[in-house]
Amino acid sequence: MIEIEIDGKPLQAPQGAMIIEVADANNIRIPRFCYHKKLSVAANCRMCLVEVEKMPKTVPACATPVTPGMKIFTESQKARDSQRAVMEFLLINHPLDCPICDQGGECELQDNALSYGNDNSPYRETKRVVKDEDIGSLVATELTRCIQCTRCVRFGQEIAGLRELGMVQRGEHSEIRTFMKQALKSEVSANVIDLCPVGALTSKPFRFTARAWELNQHPGIAAHDAFGSHIYLHTRRDELMRVIPKDNENINECWLSDRDRFSYLGVNSAERLLSPMIKRNGQWHATDWETALLFASKSLNQVKQKYGNNAILGLSSPNTTLEEYYLFAKLMQVLDSQDLTYHVRDTDLRDAALLPEPHFGISIADIEEQKAIFVLGSLLAAELPLMSLRMRKAILGGACIDVINPFNYDFNFSLTSETVCTPQQFAQELASIIKVLLKDTPNQALADLAIVKNAQPKAYHEAIANRLKQEEKSFIYLGALAYHAQDAALLRMLALAIANLTNSQFGMYTDGANSFGLAKIHRALSIPVQASTTLAANSNHKAIMLHQLEPSLDCANPYQMDKLLDQAEMVIALTSFKEPNLLQHADVLFPISTLGETSGTLVNLENKVQNFAGCIPPKGEARPAWKVFRVLGNLLNAEGFDENSTHEVLNKVFENFPDDATLPSLAEIAQQLADAKFQPVDNSNTAHDECYRLTTWPIYRVDNLVRRSDALQTSGAAKPAAVWMNEATMKKFQLQEGDKVSIQQSGNTQLNVYLEAGLPDQVVWVPAGFNETSSLGENFGKIVINKI
């Protein structure tokens, strides 16, 4: 630390820090446009000029490091004159029409012009005009307002790892542009809206709908992935107007994924269910809450009386809050059923006894400290967009990253090694790494496993094993493709064995925003952990309760779900939206609250418990789901169900909230793996006229709210419903890009063919979450393709 002085105030500062950093840390205001704490120093706006003793000219505070004894003046006449001159120059080409600019009222240029500018200028000439460009459905451009700070360009280059915007031409012709007018494709592209200090880049959906000073700000938690990013919900009167990030260095820093930022648009979807509905003789009738609740409770009671235990199935979205799921679980107990699950997309839970809850061994902030990372089966930026940014930081800090994936996925950083294989081979790949590790750390139990015996390690297995072992900070991540794979449990056990042998940390992707919390409810209430596909296959449930779930879009096997719903006597759906498939199968629909309309608690992948409050009243007759479960409990004359707020429910949840589960030891893992049930589910070869299907839920198809955000659906990162395959597969089935094919897997559908060169032969990628693919079967498995 060194001694310096700013505006006469003696301060301690770290050696090498820039003046502006020291000033910010001590709440001394220096105006700026191009400087941003998370971006590299550009020093091109010159707004932060300050006077330094013994320096002949004023210097930019963002690019001048402090030196011992330095005396800095931010408000001297000389500094003020410089700032005023810069301001005048910036305003030469900037329109002075704040009343018609969307940024007005929250504009850094406006604020600085007021504090540091002149009230008029001798400049009388015409201002320059820049043509706008359509860069997609999320970010609106008004490039005449651009002051060339290049924050958006540096964000793409340094943070997002996908440089889409650039400064083209030069001098007074400089403009922000994309190459060939492309829509922004990054999953975090909309952060440039926050970064832009002026009204050049603004939120397209929010634009011109409200003024900053009309909005109320409410803190919240984003509910689409396991990060649990901190957000602010902005409301005007009773309407949700927009979502912006809330700074939290430990989770989302100052960023937010586009999914978390624009999902709010679904709240006002035309498909919102506004009143309870009952189906009579195949016709839907709107009704009041009392009638609907009585009808539902009576029907549930009848099914329970008639069919006994486990006749009722409960399926919930993994985004559900602790409170909702707790009451749902309690209600299921009252109905004598243990068949409740939120595992709607993952199908393999053979390891539930050893690994009763998901695991993520490091904190989010620690991801960037890792030195060796091994990723299995992940489309990282589409699963956890902000984790992709953290991993990128680790790579830029010198970390090695090895990836085994079913195709060449474009990570936003460069990889140390990349291996392509089918999901069926994942287990064998992990076993090969184990075999390498066993050379130095013998373990008979592991060596005796058939899968390890059969393994034939290659050079890259050795390299991965060595890196994980040598680096002190090493991390193994299983992505969504591993989590949803047919052998997910086997993969987890093998990966845990590798983590154990290499002293690495282990972390996994989970679906939705609350898988970590919901697993704890299962443990607290001793409810067996079962996948929806297992539950659906093993018994004929006569009544089914769905919570914020659209089975044809959200489940691993929509075909099976369709059959199950068909044979059920009673389907009760708590949902925010009228989805066609729900309307077809359900008998009662309860309208429930969605984002911003209810309070609750989510647990993120760090096992961090995070509460949020409601900030707008639910639309129409909709009510928070926890109230619906509570009243159903009351109507069934069950004990308990007397909570008056989510807070009271949460207290009940916490009465018996389990500590984090400990990871199994190596011996336990080896013993478990030796069990006959831990064989690969499907190791058979693909017949010559078949393909192996692999599935992901594309980033904007993951839940009912996101699916109804029109801006996200038309954005550059959105994927169409289609089938992707490599050239050899296309040739084999005599197809060309753009052809329509019929796909058979339990059901039938027709999809367009796209080229994805990195896929293995006869492996096709068919995304879920679309109506077009909702007639198909399992998310992983054999399918038949026919040219039409």
Add this chain to the structure above:
Amino acid sequence: MKLKQLVSPETLSQIDHWITKYPTTQKQSAVLPVMMLVQDEHHGWLTNELIEAVADYLGMSHIAAYEVVSFYTMFESQPIGKHKISVCTNISCQLNGAEKIVDHLEKRCGTKLGETSADGKFTLREVECMGACIRAPMLEYNKQYYESLTPEKVDELLETMK
């Protein structure tokens, strides 16, 4: 398309030679000479396809390559005439009668500064100082400087362009 499919093997070997002059992690440092080689081989201007191919070859983003092309006046991203003439109008040339040269060129070539003649023969470009002030006014044609210009000298030069 890959750069390999778009340029001749000779050009590609020259490109590779330029790349060896920089550290392997900073291949994009070679973007200026590489773009120049590619432009020379493709009628003096760079299509979007060529810019993309060069960017991919040097491991840089497409927009970053386009920034370079749009920044420097020696790169063209639109079709140009058969002969590209770059006239300096900066201070020394201006004081020594560059305007007269420009007027003459515009008349003779049948096009305005910054534009291409209707017959597609000439493109006139205004450039900043090219470091030949000692013999102002000057123009550049086909990588050669023509200095101490008079309208007559310009006519002589134009005669050679068929």
